[in-house]
Amino acid sequence: MVGFFSALRYWHWLLLAVLAGVALLATEILVKHEQQLTRSQQLRHEVASAGQLKAMLESELNIPLYLTVGLASYIKASGGEIDQDELDILLPGLVHQAKHIRNIGVAPGNRLQYIYPLVGNERAINLYYPDLPDQWPAVEEIIRSKQARLVGPVRLVQGGQAFIYRLPIFIPDDTYWGILRTVINIETIWSLLADNAAAQNVTIALRAKVPGKDDYGNTFFGEPDLFYDDSLLLNLAIRGADWQMAIRASGPVLNRSALLRMSLFAATLCLLMLLAWLFYSRQQLRHTATELSHSESYLRAVMDNVRDAIVVTSDDGIIEDANLSCFQLYGYPRGSLKGLHWSMLLATPQNIDEIYSATSVPEQEFEGQGLRHDSSQFELSLSRSRLVQGKQQHQLLLIRDITERKRIEKLKNDFVATVSHELRTPLTAINGALSLATGGALGDLNPSAQKMLSMAHSSCGQLNQLINDLLDTERLASGKMRFTLSQVALVPLLEQNITQITAMQHKQRLLISQDSEKAYLVIADKGRLSQVCLNLLSNAVKFSPDDSVVEIKLTEHDKMIRVSVIDQGKGISAEFLPHLFQRFAQAENHASRRHAGTGLGLSISKAIIEQMDGKIGYQRVAQGSCFYFELPAAGA
Template sequence: MKPNVPPRPFPWRHLLNWTASLGLLLFLGLGSELLLQQYALRQQQVEQQQLLAHANEASAVLLAELNATLHLATGLATYIPAKHGQIDPEELKPWLEGLFQQGRHIRNIGLAPDNRIAFVYPLAGNEAALGLYYPDQAKQWPAVQRIIASRTAKLDGPLQLVQGGTGLIYRVPVFLDDQRYWGMISTVIDFDRLYAQVEEVARQRNIALRLRPVAEPISASLTQTASEPARVKLPIVLAGAHWQLEAHNLIAAKPLPAWLRLLGWSLALICTALVSLALHAQHRQASLLLALNRSQQQFFDAFDMTPQGLALLDQQGSILAANRALCQLLQRSPATLLNQHLRQFCVASGHAQLNAELAATTPGHNRSWQQDLLDARGDSIAVMLSAAVLNGGLETGATRILHIQDIRESKRLLRLQNEFISTVSHELRTPLTAIIGPLELINAGALGEVPKALQPMLQIAQHNGQRLATLINDLLDIGKLAAGKMQFDVQPLALQPLIEQALHSNQAYAADYGVHLRQLASCAERVRVDAHRLQQVLANLLSNAAKFSPRGGTVDLYTERRDQHLRLYVRDHGPGVPAEFQEQIFQKFAQADASDTRQKGGTGLGLAISKELIEGMGGHIGFDSSEGQGATFWFELPLAEPATAERPA
């Protein structure tokens, strides 16, 4: 039995479909071509009209300037007969000066009795024209003869002038009262400057001009071909001169948009293209969905196999997913974690911090903080939490991903390190004190005169012993601060006596560097502060400012009230804080330039200790610096009572 094969369509049906498609394509294509031709013709007409208008405007400028100049020059022809052919240069000069002030493009005016130029105004720059005899000018003499014969003034040019440059010459024949020919008045128009003005007008209209003389008058014409832009030719007739002004656009006409032709020839394929696009879109959507499912599966596989704890949280902070590492860390099953708020697995004292940190986690603002979690037995686990907002919404609806790192071991190691440093520091302090004390007595001469050969070595030993004692004290303070054992005796105290004490205590140290400490204005406020810890902070800031100030410089200390806090500034005029060091300046053992710092002295702990002390007293610390322009360190302390007016220091 043969399979049920569907009947094949008749060949003429395919031929009809192809014919209909081709016919539709040709019909729409020819229609679009007709519309494009009409559009091109309209654009060509607009271009021609604009070109003609701009050319007429340039022609009008040229004629206006020439007419004004020729009108002024013609009046001089009446002067010669009135003076019976005599030329008085002193009498002519004021008149000619007036003509030049009104005729902007007149280069010079020459008087040529008997066809020889005997007077030129102005003479400067036109000396070569003086004494010129027209019959000797083979190119110009025929034109001069015609002017004399016709007794009519005529404009000639442009011509190359004997004095240099190009000019138009307006020649006026002069006849005396007895009709006897006297000579010629020639007004030379600076063609280069006049034509530059006309070309400037043309450039502003985006057209190019060419002016050339013609023998006979011509008629205006407008031509345009498929390969060349439109050109207009205008006749210019003035004072017997005939020119042709030719103009064309500098900017080529925009070709017809290619997309119009493509659109017309594509209409026949629109239906097929739409169907093809729909099928392609459906296939692409299915491919994207498959790729999304695969990507989600890979994400959840990686999420679950990560060796550190991970959790997905919704906007309220409830756990939507937890990986194996987190379940093992908390010793809980996934079922006991899902859909539970994270604060249920935190110690009660950390609920407020957790809520605040999660609320502050927004797109582009990731957060990291320490928290104590509770395992299934109720034991506390110190962890570092890092939260970030997911870019895309997964099908689970998670909006945050939380990274949980167990830091119990690192905190234990840090505690051991601090205990070791504290023990070593305590053990070193006693013998070091026993060493420094006798050295101070010996150097002070309390045990008798020290031989000169030993004095430098003993002073070096005392200086380095004191540096070592400072380092040990700093290490002990850092250890206390890290362990939370630093005691603060915060009381409301007047700040001015504390500032004066700090300046007095550190002035000798600053003098070793050739630096003077000064307070710009006295402070009358009272602040809540531990006096001893404040002296420690001020000593750190003042000594740093002195070390990095130039010799002969000053360190300024001043205060400013800011709302309910008082800010104290310590400003130096040294090299400033390098930009690459500014972020870690308050870290332990941080030094901008280790070699330079060691030359000046320092442990790299002073600013770190100052930060901890100021924050322990309820304030905060910071600095402002531009490299090469000094640095200003400041800290703020809460006011104990409303401030009073400052008095001069």
């Protein structure tokens, strides 16, 4: 941290201070603007809600009032002569058209003679308004002014409260006839108004102007305080009334000023810290660039001093980089390989798919021929691994010149072949002599001599087998082993092999499991195939417990015939599996020491099967081991 602050210079601190002052001023301006915007949004909401509620309330109240005016027009047109039967038709129709009308009454001469509906209003029949001291002054004022009035809430004689619309009627000769009275249901009006206000998320209040005065009376709906704060006030256009409505948003006003101020302060602080960090990073970047240059030079020196050729390509094989050993190995000028496909480094670039398959895992190597810039060829060993950098994939190729190794291997193989041939002649004579001696050609031998000669004859046979294995290994390595492919029936061949194994006087039972309706014909060299089968059966017998069963199972799938040799031994350890088919490989356990061999049998079997376009493998079963090989079916 001390290094961080010490890296900032004087002009850095001055610039940070100026930016902090500008940010504080801008923050206060934005907060003020946010407050104005919040109040503006609230006011727009109140105005929109007020318009809808005002229109709803005027509509709901004016409809019954206009229907009352229509009835008055009918009475005037009839000259004040009304018929009971006609009223029985008109009054129900009016009540049903306006949902808030509680009842309609007709009072000729100020006496209430007709009411609909009558049920529940019986006490109001024949009321004489001059006899009602709490209503007559208002009625008298209406008659005098000849103006209809909507008054209320009024406590009714028949019970309850309501708004009453009183309309004085004067017949054409200007003679006072009586009054029409419409009682408006206050509960349904208030319930509808409250529901709409809640839906609009606003609070409202209503009050009416005192008749004959400019002052408003008491609030008859809502909270009176709404008329004395900053609520929106609107006058209502209701017939016969002078009402005022106050409206205010009921939800809490979201004051985001403090949050905005804190957010802007935090953003400013982060920005200043980021800017300070950028100043610091700029100094560190220079230092890092220098170190990176040294690191790249070091890595390049390491790569250039590796004796093997290292080639880095893109995912599609285009060369991106190569070390100095690559250019020295192939004889190209340095830097001339970039942008070319790496297959040009091979003598047989057409086999690149085979190479990809052979090096699908980094542990596997491909051996082939490399092609130098001067068109000369050399033996190479190639391994491949994948590099992933972000979303990009690359290939890392490691190429080694194995010309000298191949030369040494050839010398070794030639030496082994020469020694094997030289040993075979005297070994044949020794083996023949021992056979004659143990067979009684020299006369009867005492038991001790017979035992010693038998041991010598057995050891001579093992030595002969070792020489044969060495010769086969050399022939396979040099490509001198000849194969005569033809149709071979597996069942008779296996039966013959079982007969040969039986002569070893083993205690295991050998069984062939097959589909009796199939011939099981394969394309193979009969002699070499018999050699492989004898090798697998011999191993199964050696490493199986006494009185166990060795199963030879024949199956066919995908135009290939599989021969599986399944024993009941202890199986192969997981550590030894990678070396199972290598030359001279032997597992370190008691059974292998008891049945010591050359370690060449499985290696030779693998090479023979692959030369006949087949494959060989191993599977661990529940109790024992399963060695198998597959060969092409005849006619496939």
